[in-house]
Amino acid sequence: MKISEIKSILEADLICGEEFIENEVFTACGSDMMSDVLAYVKEQAVLLSGLVNPQVVRTAEMMDMKCIVFVRGKQPDEDIVELAKEREIVLLRTKFEMFTSCGLLYKNGLKGGCGV
Amino acid sequence: MEPLVLHYDVSGTDFTCAGEASGKIKKTLKELGFPASLIRNVAIAVYEGEINLVIHGGGGVIDAEITPECISIVLTDQGPGIPDIALAMQEGYSTAPDNVRQLGFGAGMGLPNIKKYTDEMIIESEVGKGTTIRLKVFVK
Ligand SMILES: Nc1ncnc2c1ncn2[C@@H]1O[C@H](COP(=O)(O)OP(=O)(O)OP(=O)(O)O)[C@@H](O)[C@H]1O
Ligand SMILES: [Mg+2]
Numbered sequence: 369m370k371i372s373e374i375k376s377i378l379e380a381d382l383i384c385g386e387e388f389i390e391n392e393v394f395t396a397c398g399s400d401m402m403s404d405v406l407a408y409v410k411e412q413a414v415l416l417s418g419l420v421n422p423q424v425v426r427t428a429e430m431m432d433m434k435c436i437v438f439v440r441g442k443q444p445d446e447d448i449v450e451l452a453k454e455r456e457i458v459l460l461r462t463k464f465e466m467f468t469s470c471g472l473l474y475k476n477g478l479k480g481g482c483g484v
Numbered sequence: 485m486e487p488l489v490l491h492y493d494v495s496g497t498d499f500t501c502a503g504e505a506s507g508k509i510k511k512t513l514k515e516l517g518f519p520a521s522l523i524r525n526v527a528i529a530v531y532e533g534e535i536n537l538v539i540h541g542g543g544g545v546i547d548a549e550i551t552p553e554c555i556s557i558v559l560t561d562q563g564p565g566i567p568d569i570a571l572a573m574q575e576g577y578s579t580a581p582d583n584v585r586q587l588g589f590g591a592g593m594g595l596p597n598i599k600k601y602t603d604e605m606i607i608e609s610e611v612g613k614g615t616t617i618r619l620k621v622f623v624k
Pocket of ligand 2: 535536590593
């Protein structure tokens with residue numbers, strides 16, 4: 369699935385990373401616990417999170433993720449956006465909550481893969 | 485060949501900057517052309533260690549030594565120390581306070597995760613004096 373399709377499925381706003389929006393991603397995970405993302409996530413390229421702080425971007429950076437979706441309409445501040453731009457990570461914001469966001473993407477063919 | 489030596493100070497009060505050193509180490513390894521999977525393993529391990537420096541150790545330093553054969557990382561702090569290292573190494577054991585959990589950490593997964601992503605992990609710690617964690621990842 370292209371990141372641009374994630375954007376339209378989730379009726380999301382693009383915060384940054386327009387130049388990467390046609391890149392393909394195959395798997396995603398959703399978590400507010402960065403500890404769990406670091407410990408359990410394998411190759412997922414998309415991180416959905418209700419947590420908004422710089423460590424969400426750092427975590428994605430360390431794990432080579434391509435896109436972060438902030439759920440429940442959460443808007444990251446300018447520092448977070450700057451961090452993501454430097455790391456070439458796409459940031460999206462959707463008004464849907466976590467469960468609904470994950471469900472919509474899963475239904476449309478994006479796979480999970482979280483787990484040990 | 486001389487090893488490449490890197491040194492970073494990690495603030496114990498600025499959670500916003502936590503991960504800065506790990507990001508720089510990751511970038512350096514990328515520029516040196518190491519395999520992506522190895523870079524990721526090192527990055528995750530150092531980042532977990534850096535977060536621990538900030539949330540448990542009161543800040544500290546990270547030293548890295550890079551050769552074509554091995555990436556060595558040493559994380560040092562003068563924080564409270566770890567009274568029971570075997571216990572701290574258990575998955576799920578955490579003394580992180582609620583405010584750390586609200587930031588997305590404190591699941592007690594960091595130390596076991598560091599172990600998982602490195603070839604060598606040695607913890608030296610003395611209560612009241614501080615903690616040193618030595619990591620090695622070999623380039624296979
Ligand atoms: N540098 C340190 N100084 C003092 N105590 C530490 C240090 N690093 C770890 N600890 C202790 O070991 C425990 C386990 O650490 P670990 O990194 O596994 O989990 P955590 O940091 O609590 O949570 P997570 O890493 O999942 O966010 C910590 O809760 C803390 O009590
Ligand atoms: Mg930790």
